[in-house]
Amino acid sequence: MSEQDHHHVDRDEEATFSINRRRFLQGSSGALLAAGALGPAFAHAAASGEGSARSGGRQASNGQTFDFGNGATAPEGISSVPASATGRPMPTLDQYDPVAPDERLGWAVVGLGDFALNQILPAFANSTHSRLAGLVSGNADKARQIAQQYGVAESGIYSYDNFDEISDNDDIDIVYIILPNALHEEFTVRGAQAGKHVLCEKPMAPTVEACQRMIEACRDNDRKLMIAYREQFEPHNLAAIKAIREGMVGDVNLLSVNAGVSLDPEAPSAQWRLNKALAGGGSLYDIGIYALNASRYLLGEEPTQVFARIHSREDDPRFAQVEDNVAFQLIFPNGAVANCTSSYSTPKNNEASVFGTKAWLRMAPLSNYYNHWLIVDDGNQRIEPSIQEISQFAAEMDHLSRCVQDDTAPHASGEEGMQDVRIIRAIYESAATGEMVSIESDYERDPNLLIADSPNLPDVWQQSDS
Incomplete structure (x- = not known):
């Protein structure tokens, strides 16, 4: 494949x-x-x-x-x-x-x-x-x-x-x-x-x-x-963060972030991904985490509540142990709402849309290894910045190497990873109880942290004026 x-x-x-x-x-x-x-x-x-x-x-x-x-x-x-x-x-x-x-x-x-x-x-x-x-x-x-x-x-x-x-x-x-x-x-x-x-x-x-x-x-x-x-090292994602932080889309009201794929049960990796003891869960842990993490770094805030539903077809043997379709809604302190989905039984899709009072922004794909694009549209003009692709894997490895050499803290710390797992557990709890679940956490991260370490980030404001 x-x-x-x-x-x-x-x-x-x-x-x-x-x-x-x-x-x-x-x-x-x-x-x-x-x-x-x-x-x-x-x-x-x-x-x-x-x-x-x-x-x-x-x-x-x-x-x-x-x-x-x-x-x-x-x-x-x-x-x-x-x-x-x-x-x-x-x-x-x-x-x-x-x-x-x-x-x-x-x-x-x-x-x-x-x-x-x-x-x-x-x-x-x-x-x-x-x-x-x-x-x-x-x-x-x-x-x-x-x-x-x-x-x-x-x-x-x-x-x-x-x-x-x-x-x-x-x-x-x-x-x-x-x-x-x-x-x-x-x-x-x-x-x-x-x-x-x-x-x-x-x-x-x-x-x-x-x-x-x-x-x-x-x-x-x-x-x-x-x-x-x-x-968190991919240039289109970083450009989107910068556009949001600089007010290009205005006040963010709504996000829509989706991650789906049709999981082939014959693929070697599917054998452990469909085993709950090894994977921990299904599509939510594997690809839904992209939607969750993106919602957090795009807004630069931590959600306080979550509401979720999970559905898996009983006649599909792939999902005897792990979940297939997950829909979850994250509520943020500024009032923004992120509607997110993950699925193991849809054609491949991963995309993020951010809707603000001045413009909307879209990335599709959100989490591919390459071939990304970003659009910002204010209703009168549409901007698609020309952004150079990089090797995301080399970028993240080099980031940690530099952190070790300079004795600085990595951006994607263990606390960052634990926050996603904490929210994922709340998503499962909400789906099981049918209730809105509060997310108890004092974790926070500088909303400008990721773009502060990106000296060559394109200026989408300048491109909008051209």
Whole structure:
């Protein structure tokens, strides 16, 4: 399945059928990547571009060079996503000057499923502050094969059983947890106890209590914890935030944010996504979290109440354990209302519309890896800013690397991830009781935090005057 067709199943983190870690290791063998398949896998990678060319890298078929930050180069014939595929200028990461390869922080990727292979590992070619230094997998042969392709030393290969030995590897600074949701807590805690900073995939964990334990483990070991909210680094999303903050749409009254896809039960990642013990929930945890998180960062406020309904067809075996369709309404302190949906049984859609007193704004898609667009319309004129695509994965990894190097707090902190899980639990409670549920939380974040760290953000105000 292509990334553009099935964005939701790209995080195929070595599919499993049981929360038991021993069976998790056994289940991973089914995802073994054949040697001849690596080339096509790279073709689906998040875009590389002019900014990813590094001195000494191997030259690809289009004349560009690709270096993964550790001296390794891409196989022959690997090139960036063509401009025709994205409809945008070739992506670059031009916000930050790259540091010398030996000054980049070493990363270990924990879990070598489809998402890691097709998106995260190739993204190191775009990174300016991060390099691939380790791999963690339940399949030793698979890990060695990928390590050879990416120039990872044998000493940087670990299994889930000996993962704790990563504490002895000074070449690895950060671990990226790309595993089924129920395993996020265990490997985040073990990573922090091993002295490594942690980037954990969303959703952070199935419960608020697990999130709190993850935060405490990183705090107790003086390690940084970040949750992988890549949209918080995506330029179209950031431009939308800036337009709202600068008053371009006026006072926001209403948001409509939707996330849907038709989940293929035969896809390897669907096997754990449809298992409640591993996933924590269904479409809400997996893709509804995009709608929830976007509502929060677009408004720059935290919801105080939620009302929800859940519906799953009884004759659809996919939803024996997890929910399919979720509709939830978030109430914000300023009076704005966000109407959000998530679904595992609709044609792919992910979009956000913001309606204000001066104009409306729309992003569609909201959370794709590329090919975004943004529209602002005040009833008299319509603006579609020309915004350059980037590798969201490289951007979020480099953000955490810079936070470690500069000893600053990451934008998407553990508390940010826990807030989404807290609201998700309230959504489930509302759907179960049929009542409006209050969200008890004192969490808050600077509404300008995300755009303050985006020096090259386009000025949509200027474009509206042209």
